[in-house]
Amino acid sequence: MNLELIFSIANSLALISWILLFILFEKRWVYKLLFSGVFVAMGIVYLIFIIKGLGGDAQGSFDTLANVKLLFTNDEAVLAGWIHYLVFDLFVGMWICQDAAKTGINRWILLPCLLLTFLVGPAGLLLYIIIRVVYLRKFPQDPYAGNMVL
Numbered sequence: 001m002n003l004e005l006i007f008s009i010a011n012s013l014a015l016i017s018w019i020l021l022f023i024l025f026e027k028r029w030v031y032k033l034l035f036s037g038v039f040v041a042m043g044i045v046y047l048i049f050i051i052k053g054l055g056g057d058a059q060g061s062f063d064t065l066a067n068v069k070l071l072f073t074n075d076e077a078v079l080a081g082w083i084h085y086l087v088f089d090l091f092v093g094m095w096i097c098q099d100a101a102k103t104g105i106n107r108w109i110l111l112p113c114l115l116l117t118f119l120v121g122p123a124g125l126l127l128y129i130i131i132r133v134v135y136l137r138k139f140p141q142d143p144y145a146g147n148m149v150l
Contacts, residue, residue: 003075006045007082013038014086018093018118025097025107034094039087046083053077089121096128099143105135 017038024030053076060070072078093114100110109131117124133139 003079006049007079010042010045010079010083010086013042014090014118017090018114021090021093021097022107022111022114025110026101031094031098034090039091042083042087046080046087049076049080049083053080085121089117089124092121092125093117096125099132100128103132103136105131 017034020030021034053074054071058071058074058077060067060073062068062071072081096110096113096117097107099105100107110128113124113128113131115124116127129141132141
């Protein structure tokens with residue numbers, strides 16, 4: 001199996017998803033497509049390569065940084081790790097768009113947040129949280145106020 005081709009397809013799918021999310025973030029079908037289509041497809045590919053990459057004779061563990069590095073010396077594991085980043089960053093971007101629409105934050109203000117989330121995930125989320133604090137004039141925040149049943 002050509003890992004470079006799968007890497008390229010995963011990157012392209014993620015980029016197209018991000019573009020759709022930004023341009024059409026108010027359309028419900030975009031969220032359905034991402035959640036039920038893109039996330040499921042990429043999750044299946046992730047599972048295939050994480051099993052190949054970390055199964056069998058894989059060395060390392062999650063107990064130290066050195067052992068984590070050993071886990072990801074296999075190309076299949078690295079590809080799975082990359083897909084993990086793509087899916088989770090896209091999920092965070094989807095949440096940012098949903099939350100911004102709910103709170104009335106302008107989508108053009110979101111552009112730097114989404115770009116940063118796409119490139120360096122947690123930094124984009126942090127920027128959005130800061131913007132949200134300024135916009136709502138409220139800290140600490142409850143991102144699910146009124147929407148959760150406990």
